[in-house]
Amino acid sequence: MNRNLQRAATRPDDGEEGATLDELYRRHAPWLGAMVRKQFGGRLGAEADDVVQETYARLAPHAAGRIRSPQALLMRIASNLAKDLLRRRAVRGRHVEQSAPAPDCAVGGDALSDLLIKEMILSMPEQYRDVFVLSRFHGMTYEEIATRCGLTIKSVEWRLSRAIAHCVKPVQD
Template identity: 40%
Template sequence: MADAEEHIGRQIVEAQHSASMDDLFRLHAGWLRTFLLRRLRAQPADVEDIVQDTYLRAARQPTTVIVHPKAFLSQTATNLFRDGKRRDSVRARHRESVAHAGAGTGSAPPGLLEQEAALELERLIVAMPDTYRDVFALSRFRHMTNAEIAAHLDISVKTVEWRMGKALAFCASRLRD
């Protein structure tokens, strides 16, 4: 019996808390938007997200804790705004360091350089004329000798060597561009 009464009591408190959050939002959301735009100079696109996150944080607080709603809301919104700016700054520095590293310093993450190299190689092979591509792919990816390639393609070894030279010259010219 006591458990049932306690459960009903918790439901009543939660319902009151939900109603008070609705009231808090209805009374102060417009003021909070203006505060963010004018005082913090937040971007209009970010304002609604910050307002929503502010009320989500407020909803986690017991209603008795929020004695001065405007002070609570403005401080919470300010903290969220600063956190967002800090995150943006860290991301911008990271993007800048990756871009700077990719510009030739050699300190870019190895996985990124490998992916870029693989993509560039794929582009080169796709752009290569078919006759060069066949010889190049059999040599570099199937690790076949010139004699094996000649037998496989039913051409002479001299033709394999000539086409391989042309394929490598094609790659070199594309990489210089």
């Protein structure tokens, strides 16, 4: 952390009475970004800047000039946002692990199994099929699929769950 950020982190918040959100942002955003990166290390990566932006978005509805300790409030909000982000990542990771195919049901057992799997996949609606194939056969993460298909991660999760439901529904004669 450079000298200016260290000084900003330790100096008392004087002269903040009547400050606008823009002034708070200009004064504290570099410091807040450095503190978030320091506290959470590489776990946030490039999303540390997003956490800083979201912190100020959460602060916007409040009267910025009435905040007595802006650095403390900003750090508390940013810390909570970062923890929520890391928690959501962990839950998504567990969901991906749980929905991964078991090793004993690998594709390629025999010609009949391959044909049945191919028919099942081709009978899916296209929007579900694309997500399913990218996830199950190309091993892509939800984030990678979302980026490639121009979807949100939530949409990828929803479409994959619908594709899996399609796979397990009983065959109709």
